[in-house]
Amino acid sequence: MAQGLFRIWRGSGEDASFEDYKTEVSSGMVVLDAVHQIQAESAPDLACRWNCKAGKCGSCSAEVNGMPRLMCMTRLDDLDLDQPVIIEPLQSFPHMRDLVTDVSWNFETKKKIKPFTPRKPDAPDGTWRVKQRDVERVQEFRKCIECFLCQDVCHVLRDHHKHDEFYGPRHYVYTAALDMHPLDTEDRAADLRDNGGIGYCNITKCCTKVCPEHITITDNSIIPLKERVADKFYDPLTKLFPIFRPDKPKAE
Amino acid sequence: MTTGEQFTSHEHDVIVIGAGGAGLRAAIEASANGARVALICKSLLGKAHTVMAEGGMAAAMANVDERDSWRVHFADTMRGGQYLNNWRKAEHHAKEAPDRVRELEAWGALFDRTKDGKILQRNFGGHRYPRLAHVGDRTGLEMIRTLQDYGIHQGIDVFMEYTVVELLKDGERVCGVVGYDRERGRFHVWTAGAVVLATGGIGRAFKITSNSWEYTGDGHSLAYNAGAELVDMEFVQFHPTGMVWPPSVKGILVTEGVRGEGGVLRNSEGRRFMFDDIPDLYKNQTAQDEEEGWRYVTGDKNASRPPELLTRDHVARCIVREIREGRGSPHGGVFLDIAWIKQKIKKSEEHIKKKLPSMYHQFKELAGVDITKEPMEVGPTTHYVMGGVRVDGDSQMSRVPGLFAAGEVAAGLHGANRLGGNSLSDLLVFGKRAGEHAAEFAKENTRAKPSQEQIASAIAHVLEPFDRSSGENPYDIQHELQDMMQEKVGIVRTESHMAEAVDGIGALRSRAANVIVHGHREYNPGWHTSIDLANLLIVSEAVARCALDRKESRGAHFREDYPSKEESHAGHNTVVSKGADGEMHLERRPITPMPQELGDIIEEMK
Numbered sequence: 001m002a003q004g005l006f007r008i009w010r011g012s013g014e015d016a017s018f019e020d021y022k023t024e025v026s027s028g029m030v031v032l033d034a035v036h037q038i039q040a041e042s043a044p045d046l047a048c049r050w051n052c053k054a055g056k057c058g059s060c061s062a063e064v065n066g067m068p069r070l071m072c073m074t075r076l077d078d079l080d081l082d083q084p085v086i087i088e089p090l091q092s093f094p095h096m097r098d099l100v101t102d103v104s105w106n107f108e109t110k111k112k113i114k115p116f117t118p119r120k121p122d123a124p125d126g127t128w129r130v131k132q133r134d135v136e137r138v139q140e141f142r143k144c145i146e147c148f149l150c151q152d153v154c155h156v157l158r159d160h161h162k163h164d165e166f167y168g169p170r171h172y173v174y175t176a177a178l179d180m181h182p183l184d185t186e187d188r189a190a191d192l193r194d195n196g197g198i199g200y201c202n203i204t205k206c207c208t209k210v211c212p213e214h215i216t217i218t219d220n221s222i223i224p225l226k227e228r229v230a231d232k233f234y235d236p237l238t239k240l241f242p243i244f245r246p247d248k249p250k251a252e
Numbered sequence: 253m254t255t256g257e258q259f260t261s262h263e264h265d266v267i268v269i270g271a272g273g274a275g276l277r278a279a280i281e282a283s284a285n286g287a288r289v290a291l292i293c294k295s296l297l298g299k300a301h302t303v304m305a306e307g308g309m310a311a312a313m314a315n316v317d318e319r320d321s322w323r324v325h326f327a328d329t330m331r332g333g334q335y336l337n338n339w340r341k342a343e344h345h346a347k348e349a350p351d352r353v354r355e356l357e358a359w360g361a362l363f364d365r366t367k368d369g370k371i372l373q374r375n376f377g378g379h380r381y382p383r384l385a386h387v388g389d390r391t392g393l394e395m396i397r398t399l400q401d402y403g404i405h406q407g408i409d410v411f412m413e414y415t416v417v418e419l420l421k422d423g424e425r426v427c428g429v430v431g432y433d434r435e436r437g438r439f440h441v442w443t444a445g446a447v448v449l450a451t452g453g454i455g456r457a458f459k460i461t462s463n464s465w466e467y468t469g470d471g472h473s474l475a476y477n478a479g480a481e482l483v484d485m486e487f488v489q490f491h492p493t494g495m496v497w498p499p500s501v502k503g504i505l506v507t508e509g510v511r512g513e514g515g516v517l518r519n520s521e522g523r524r525f526m527f528d529d530i531p532d533l534y535k536n537q538t539a540q541d542e543e544e545g546w547r548y549v550t551g552d553k554n555a556s557r558p559p560e561l562l563t564r565d566h567v568a569r570c571i572v573r574e575i576r577e578g579r580g581s582p583h584g585g586v587f588l589d590i591a592w593i594k595q596k597i598k599k600s601e602e603h604i605k606k607k608l609p610s611m612y613h614q615f616k617e618l619a620g621v622d623i624t625k626e627p628m629e630v631g632p633t634t635h636y637v638m639g640g641v642r643v644d645g646d647s648q649m650s651r652v653p654g655l656f657a658a659g660e661v662a663a664g665l666h667g668a669n670r671l672g673g674n675s676l677s678d679l680l681v682f683g684k685r686a687g688e689h690a691a692e693f694a695k696e697n698t699r700a701k702p703s704q705e706q707i708a709s710a711i712a713h714v715l716e717p718f719d720r721s722s723g724e725n726p727y728d729i730q731h732e733l734q735d736m737m738q739e740k741v742g743i744v745r746t747e748s749h750m751a752e753a754v755d756g757i758g759a760l761r762s763r764a765a766n767v768i769v770h771g772h773r774e775y776n777p778g779w780h781t782s783i784d785l786a787n788l789l790i791v792s793e794a795v796a797r798c799a800l801d802r803k804e805s806r807g808a809h810f811r812e813d814y815p816s817k818e819e820s821h822a823g824h825n826t827v828v829s830k831g832a833d834g835e836m837h838l839e840r841r842p843i844t845p846m847p848q849e850l851g852d853i854i855e856e857m858k
Contacts, residue, residue: 026499027498028499028619029499029500030618033500039777040725044771044776044781045769047776048777049295049296051301052299052303054304054504054505054618055617055618057304058299059299096435097774098775102435104412107297110401111404111405115360115405116401121358128357129369130369132365132372138362139362142387142393142397143609145303174401181360183360
């Protein structure tokens with residue numbers, strides 16, 4: 001069997017650096033398999049998050065040859081194994097050790113977004129009737145596995161470190177899923193403008209490119225949210241005649 | 253022995269261990285009942301194994317077929333479990349599941365809809381009527397995300413990436429837990445009036461499994477070590493359809509939804525072999541021919557289900573038979589074909605992608621197979637353990653006062669075999685019950701206090717592998733255990749193999765007591781493996797011992813040397829507990845007779 005060379009970011013703080021590991025590779029293997037093999041053979045303390053190994057939980061996010069990827073869905077067959085495979089942790093979050101970063105900011109940020117607030121049940125049985133096409137409209141956003149690769153690649157976070165005033169693509173997708181939920185009644189436009197920093201996004205679409213769930217993050221969630229904010233706060237016509245754009249019905 | 257290790261103390265009313273569907277639901281309920289709740293989980297929030305659930309959540313809402321009711325669901329569940337179920341749990345489950353689904357919707361979950369806008373329900377193995385509320389094939393993700401996004405606003409203290417290593421007791425009662433944070437390796441002690449285990453299953457005891465790394469039987473072992481009983485551990489469900497190629501993804505689940513949407517199993521000769529062996533218990537409810545099977549999956553209420561949708565144990569064994577007898581696929585599985593429906597419906601490719609998006613994605617990316625055009629190769633994979641902590645059917649409390657369990661770690665609902673779709677509803681129904689009763693227990697009982705000695709000894713024990721100057725690599729022992737369980741206590745079992753396994757586990761236990769861990773405590777997977785290993789050994793021993801004692805084939809437990817059901821084993825559950833001598837003790841526990849009205853339902857639905 002062939003050998004592969006893996007150059008992995010090891011250690012923590014100032015002492016961290018790349019280390020090389022060799023391990024056998026076989027057909028169909030993914031990067032995460034190689035990392036596991038290296039753990040079992042030569043680096044039992046190599047830190048890395050993973051869970052489902054099927055692209056469903058979004059735990060094993062890392063940068064493989066410079067691209068934000070899920071390690072479990074990156075096949076070695078698709079990489080040039082004549083070169084070392086370079087595996088690094090995500091760059092937008094504080095580094096902890098080896099391939100693990102502190103992603104807790106994402107969980108804190110989500111809490112700031114107003115939760116789902118359904119309208120009063122209006123079907124005779126005390127629930128709701130919903131059309132399938134209304135379910136389908138938001139499916140794309142609800143596929144998100146919270147791998148945070150979009151947050152990793154977003155320059156507003158990665159290069160400009162606007163973590164305190166910017167939600168990041170993941171949380172725009174989350175907000176869009178709530179806003180377009182057929183039962184939701186909450187208005188999040190002011191928050192998006194004031195706390196979510198949606199104005200910082202200049203639509204470079206890097207987030208869309210790296211999404212392993214192929215969510216069209218920029219076009220389908222960020223741009224409609226930007227439009228919503230613009231309509232609500234910057235459209236002179238609606239300012240004059242709010243009657244043309246009534247708010248969503250209020251929850252009772 | 254390392255002594256004087258510092259730890260951080262926390263005080264709560266209820267501690268929930270595990271943040272999958274059951275843990276989140278329990279935490280939400282305990283919090284709603286006024287308890288201060290700590291939710292402790294090994295992974296990040298929202299990553300638990302529940303995300304992997306695909307098919308749906310069984311609940312007799314009768315949205316698609318008005319003939320459905322809790323009584324039919326109850327009878328289906330009991331039949332699937334071969335009547336070893338805790339009938340009280342099966343009753344609660346069937347009655348309460350619809351409310352739990354509706355509640356999830358009120359918290360933001362979006363399910364696929366019927367034409368008149370109700371929650372759509374799909375067919376699944378062993379369920380008489382279309383019963384599974386679902387959204388495409390990612391229902392588990394919808395469920396965990398809904399609970400997570402609702403739960404983070406309920407004032408629950410979440411401890412992400414922490415491992416619990418021991419339950420603390422004051423006399424008989426549970427009064428707290430010891431654990432450490434995986435990121436830094438620092439110790440923590442939580443005290444509380446009640447503890448809810450929601451740690452999931454034991455799949456990692458086997459080599460080929462659909463389960464994630466977290467499934468190492470932690471809750472089973474914590475409960476066992478604290479004096480609780482484990483029951484039905486011989487019943488491990490092997491899901492008939494896991495991926496078989498490429499090798500690195502072997503075991504990853506292929507949802508039963510593929511068969512629910514019309515997917516068929518064929519051997520290398522192209523034969524639909526599931527028609528060749530239909531058990532008597534299901535003869536009346538199975539399609540006579542391929543045409544009737546197709547009519548069933550497309551919603552004809554007068555048709556019976558195709559044999560691909562028989563119970564999982566049966567389908568898994570038929571697949572093993574085809575492979576063993578040389579009619580398997582090139583990589584040692586059989587063929588699962590959904591692409592064939594192009595003969596029946598227009599735009600079948602779009603239809604498949606819409607109904608089974610994750611499956612399409614999974615095969616395309618991991619195996620390079622387009623399931624809309626070609627068949628998949630599939631084979632059985634370790635999926636679920638029916639056995640677990642023995643709990644009261646109403647409160648979910650174990651025999652240890654203050655210790656509750658819910659979800660896969662708790663036993664009873666599924667008996668000898670679980671029906672697909674009954675797991676997600678199990679999580680919600682009994683997560684809620686456990687949370688409610690744990691909060692009540694914590695309220696009614698004065699706070700107990702853990703002993704400093706127990707805390708110190710628990711901490712010292714888990715640090716031992718660092719102190720040794722020589723010893724084995726924990727990974728090696730874990731791999732040996734997984735190979736042994738797969739081979740000797742797997743889908744098809746015999747006396748001699750299982751006896752070897754029991755001895756083998758004993759030998760591995762001695763070796764595991766001397767593993768060595770190198771390096772630091774920060775996120776050190778070698779150290780984590782040394783802790784998991786102790787748990788895996790306990791659950792493996794329980795599985796092997798219970799399987800050895802049940803000299804018959806029933807549900808998921810199949811013995812080559814006793815291939816039929818035996819009346820002599822029909823009336824008891826197998827219970828193991830830790831004896832005063834520290835050894836595992838086994839007991840056959842007679843099943844309490846069920847009340848007349850429940851018995852009548854079963855008779856009526858036969």
